[in-house]
Amino acid sequence: MNRKLLTGNGAAAWGARLARIDYLPAFPITPQTEIIETIGNWIDNDALECRMVTMESEHSMLTAAGAAAVTGVRVFTATSSQGLLYATEMLYTVAGWRVPLVLVNVSRGISSPITLEPDHNDVLAMRDCGFLQLHCATCQEVLDNMLIAYRLAEHPLIRLPVLVNLDGFYLSFTREPVQIPSQAEVDRFLPPFSAGSIRFRGGESLSEGVAVLEGSAYSYFRYEAHLASLQGLAVYEELGLEFGELFGRQYTTLECYRSEDAEIVFVMIGSFATKGKEAVDRLREAGAKVGLVRPRLLRPFPVSALRTALAGKKGVAVIDQNLSLGKGGILLTELSSALYGIPGAPPILAGFVGGLGGRNISNEEFFEIHKVVQRGVATGVCPAPQLLYTDEELRALRKMQSVARAAKTNRGGGA
Amino acid sequence: MSETTYQRLKDLPAYHILGTGTPMCAGCGGLATLHEVYDILGEKCVIVNAAGCMTLLSVYPCTPFRGSWLYTAMACAPAGAQGVRDGLDILKKKGRLSQEEDLEVVVLTGDGSAYGMGLSATSGAMDRELDFLYLCYDNEGYGNTGQQFSAATPHAARTATSKGSLGYPGYKKDLFAIWAAHRPSYVATVVAAEPLDLARKIEAAGKLSGPRLILALSPCPTGWEYEPSATVEIGKLAVQTGIWPLKEYVDGKVTHTKIPHPRLPVREYLKAQGRFHHLFAPRENRGLIAEIQARVDRYWQEVL
Ligand SMILES: Cc1ncc(C[n+]2csc(CCOP(=O)(O)OP(=O)(O)O)c2C)c(N)n1
Ligand code: SF4
Numbered sequence: 001m002n003r004k005l006l007t008g009n010g011a012a013a014w015g016a017r018l019a020r021i022d023y024l025p026a027f028p029i030t031p032q033t034e035i036i037e038t039i040g041n042w043i044d045n046d047a048l049e050c051r052m053v054t055m056e057s058e059h060s061m062l063t064a065a066g067a068a069a070v071t072g073v074r075v076f077t078a079t080s081s082q083g084l085l086y087a088t089e090m091l092y093t094v095a096g097w098r099v100p101l102v103l104v105n106v107s108r109g110i111s112s113p114i115t116l117e118p119d120h121n122d123v124l125a126m127r128d129c130g131f132l133q134l135h136c137a138t139c140q141e142v143l144d145n146m147l148i149a150y151r152l153a154e155h156p157l158i159r160l161p162v163l164v165n166l167d168g169f170y171l172s173f174t175r176e177p178v179q180i181p182s183q184a185e186v187d188r189f190l191p192p193f194s195a196g197s198i199r200f201r202g203g204e205s206l207s208e209g210v211a212v213l214e215g216s217a218y219s220y221f222r223y224e225a226h227l228a229s230l231q232g233l234a235v236y237e238e239l240g241l242e243f244g245e246l247f248g249r250q251y252t253t254l255e256c257y258r259s260e261d262a263e264i265v266f267v268m269i270g271s272f273a274t275k276g277k278e279a280v281d282r283l284r285e286a287g288a289k290v291g292l293v294r295p296r297l298l299r300p301f302p303v304s305a306l307r308t309a310l311a312g313k314k315g316v317a318v319i320d321q322n323l324s325l326g327k328g329g330i331l332l333t334e335l336s337s338a339l340y341g342i343p344g345a346p347p348i349l350a351g352f353v354g355g356l357g358g359r360n361i362s363n364e365e366f367f368e369i370h371k372v373v374q375r376g377v378a379t380g381v382c383p384a385p386q387l388l389y390t391d392e393e394l395r396a397l398r399k400m401q402s403v404a405r406a407a408k409t410n411r412g413g414g415a
Numbered sequence: 416m417s418e419t420t421y422q423r424l425k426d427l428p429a430y431h432i433l434g435t436g437t438p439m440c441a442g443c444g445g446l447a448t449l450h451e452v453y454d455i456l457g458e459k460c461v462i463v464n465a466a467g468c469m470t471l472l473s474v475y476p477c478t479p480f481r482g483s484w485l486y487t488a489m490a491c492a493p494a495g496a497q498g499v500r501d502g503l504d505i506l507k508k509k510g511r512l513s514q515e516e517d518l519e520v521v522v523l524t525g526d527g528s529a530y531g532m533g534l535s536a537t538s539g540a541m542d543r544e545l546d547f548l549y550l551c552y553d554n555e556g557y558g559n560t561g562q563q564f565s566a567a568t569p570h571a572a573r574t575a576t577s578k579g580s581l582g583y584p585g586y587k588k589d590l591f592a593i594w595a596a597h598r599p600s601y602v603a604t605v606v607a608a609e610p611l612d613l614a615r616k617i618e619a620a621g622k623l624s625g626p627r628l629i630l631a632l633s634p635c636p637t638g639w640e641y642e643p644s645a646t647v648e649i650g651k652l653a654v655q656t657g658i659w660p661l662k663e664y665v666d667g668k669v670t671h672t673k674i675p676h677p678r679l680p681v682r683e684y685l686k687a688q689g690r691f692h693h694l695f696a697p698r699e700n701r702g703l704i705a706e707i708q709a710r711v712d713r714y715w716q717e718v719l
Binding site for chain 1: 473478481493499503505535
């Protein structure tokens with residue numbers, strides 16, 4: 001085992017390399033580029049035997065990825081934000097083909113306004129497409145979960161593609177010490193991919209992705225994929241255990257941080273949860289009984305694990321780094337539906353939206369969130385969902401608005 | 416085209432390998448094209464299809480294909496072909512697929528995909544010198560969605576979205592030239608009504624590797640408004656009037672494989688189809704017919 005300082009992107013590239021990927025269709029987008037460039041260099045230097053092809057769009061990239069997976073080779077690709085959205089049609093299609101592949105998304109906000117900074121609206125827009133979704137909080141988790149992702153995707157009970165998410169900038173470009181397992185160790189965990197019955201052969205009438213003409217066949221196949229996705233929870237737990245035995249780092253569908261005896265729990269996904277953990281420590285020092293729960297899987301959603309972890313809690317704060325316009329935080333919706341009507345469900349479930357477009361969430365804000373939830377617990381009234389935004393930020397924005405207005409007037413426009 | 420197996424009509428395959436009982440319209444020129452092409456190619460191919468009429472050939476649980484088939488989406492069949500080709504090549508390199516088991520990768524789309532939505536994916540595949548055959552059945556409209564006009568619709572044709580007295584105001588995009596500009600291995604126009612010419616071109620394309628386009632004018636009784644029995648006649652008229660030049664591009668050179676002589680007036684072709692009915696009734700639109708004729712005349716003047 002080898003310890004190295006790696007960025008999240010570097011860790012993703014190492015994950016692909018150790019998985020012995022055969023095929024990499026690619027298209028550039030910030031902040032994903034380093035993954036592709038790293039793997040490209042390995043291919044050039046014969047460190048990795050893999051065919052890489054630069055496609056003309058992400059839509060085509062996903063198509064090529066899925067089509068190659070149908071032939072029975074191990075496929076990897078990566079994208080972000082606008083690229084993920086551009087490929088949406090094919091994410092659904094490829095999941096419908098029931099082929100395994102791993103797609104890394106380096107999450108980044110979606111235009112407009114255009115931004116390079118991260119939030120989770122890109123990846124959460126793909127909730128319903130059939131890809132399993134793993135959300136990573138550290139660079140180590142990125143590498144490890146790529147290996148687990150291939151096992152999940154290729155598992156005979158699942159046979160669905162898997163999306164591994166890491167936050168742009170926060171993880172993609174942050175260096176952390178990462179344990180890089182040896183190839184021999186990884187080979188023991190992840191054997192070569194066998195396509196089984198899916199393959200193209202001359203003279204064999206194999207049709208993939210064919211039309212169905214009525215709802216009952218369509219419902220059947222969609223529901224089959226849904227059931228396969230649900231298998232992901234048990235299989236992930238199993239694989240996480242096996243991974244732990246081999247590599248000493250165990251993974252479960254939920255990460256529970258100081259939540260056992262907590263009265264108030266923060267729920268977050270991805271790397272922003274590490275800020276949450278830091279805040280939990282600070283709040284604990286101040287005497288608050290608080291913890292954090294982080295689902296590693298967003299699809300399938302670890303509903304029963306969450307119910308168990310949150311049973312008996314007095315209040316839950318869901319902190320979303322996304323915004324479903326016209327509704328609010330997406331994770332809050334997921335949590336409410338998971339907890340509704342369950343005996344022992346926390347009476348207070350409060351939603352906070354923060355971290356949009358890479359906006360930081362400060363320690364003070366976690367303290368404030370805690371205070372709001374505490375108040376809810378005391379009064380029994382669920383606080384209304386709110387956006388994390390400071391007066392200082394608003395003042396700075398007002399200044400920008402006045403500059404924009406002035407510029408408009410100087411050009412002779414405006415009233 | 417000298418060393419061809421197909422000297423005479425009786426050299427053509429005697430029966431079709433594509434199964435019968437498909438849900439295509441009676442007299443579908445696209446299906447006729449596919450039959451002829453598939454017979455020559457044989458079953459050792461993977462057909463990568465985009466949304467269109469031919470998607471309905473494989474409806475669960477049946478397929479008329481004896482070989483493999485993959486449906487992608489409307490914009491990206493060439494990208495699907497890239498994935499399949501690369502996948503097969505990787506398997507060969509790894510010794511998991513023998514050279515004899517290798518398959519020709521064939522893209523099958525209508526004109527809507529080929530001329531429009533899928534053009535970016537097509538251009539990309541040509542850039543990458545992908546080894547694939549692209550069969551476009553050109554029914555000159557978005558056939559499967561009710562024959563709205565596409566970038567392949569000819570000037571003045573009436574379609575579901577050009578129903579006025581002047582028909583479609585635009586001009587048919589020159590896909591042959593767009594392909595040729597990419598300097599691919601092969602480009603040819605065909606029509607099912609000229610099966611010998613078609614067979615020779617598929618044979619020629621089959622001997623080459625790299626990007627190859629077979630662009631097939633595919634009369635569509637439903638969209639073009641004529642009796643299904645007239646598909647062959649209309650295909651022949653398209654060639655005889657010079658509206659559909661039969662040609663091929665190899666090594667930077669374009670050759671016409673069948674020069675109509677004498678060339679029939681375009682009105683013979685137009686008159687046979689309901690989609691041009693407004694050019695003849697209630698009053699004959701001589702100006703518009705003359706314009707169409709002039710464009711065809713100019714084409715042949717320039718190439719001969
Ligand atoms: C992204 C997308 N947009 C629209 C459609 C709807 N659609 C299905 S078939 C079709 C027409 C395709 O026309 P063409 O490629 O000419 O093939 P034809 O229908 O004539 O066989 C359209 C627009 C689709 N399937 N996908
Ligand atoms: S609409 Fe035209 S192209 Fe489509 S199946 Fe019918 S005849 Fe063939």
